[in-house]
Amino acid sequence: MSVRKIVTIVEEIRTEGGRALARPARIAVVAAVIDNPWAGQGFVEDLAPGIDAHASDLGALLAPAVLDALEAPAEAYGKAAIVGLDGEIEHGSGLIHTLKFGDHFRKAANATTLLPAVEKRGPAGVVFDIPLKHITDATIRSHHQSVEVRLADAPHPGEIVIALAAAAQGRPQQRLAPLSTEQ
Structure with a gap:
């Protein structure tokens, strides 16, 4: 795997x-800019190899890095894959x-829910929002949020940006009633 850079x-x-806020709300993102392993091969039928x-390797690289950057236990998390043109x-x-x-992220964060994701193709500097949900209960509304990301020089046409995001809490000043109040 060829990593051009990592952005935190x-x-x-x-x-x-x-x-x-009673305590500052923290969100961390760690993104790896990698060479697209299928670039220049035309249509690849079997992506499994x-x-x-x-x-x-990407999960092992990014999961501990985003939790270290957060400097607190994760309560919400998400992922992204932004493919060059x-x-x-x-x-x-x-x-x-x-x-x-x-x-890798689920184990490091003691999480049980699916990781919400964004996938997109775009040029260098494309803006993308990583959706976040609670790490153990995706119905907890306070943790439904997103974080906006932009890397000025990535992805190049033959690259992919792979990113993980974590939040140490729900949305700042959240005050929506729990989903259970509508059921």
Whole structure:
């Protein structure tokens, strides 16, 4: 796996809606910019060999890094695969939609739910939002949120950006009633 760079973004929100938070809300993103393992091969029918060769290594690289950057236990999490213009969305999906990738994050975060995801193809600098949900109960509304990401020089046409995001809490100042109140 060829990693051109790793980008870490940490956002700390201290005020929301004109009110200070009791404790700052933290969200971390760690993204690896990698060479697309299928670039230049035309249509590849069987993606499994490339997935087997790279997905687990990416999960092992990114999961501890995003939790370290968060500097707190994760309560919400998500993932992204942004494919450069010479690739297919399926290339990114193949790398992140496998237990070989996701289980690294689930185990590190003590999570049990599916990782919400965004997949997209775009040029360098494309903006993407990583959806986040609670790590053990996807129905907890307070943790349904997203984090916006943009890497100025990635992905190049033959690259893929693979990213993980984690939040140490739900949305700042959340005050929606639990889903159970509507059932």
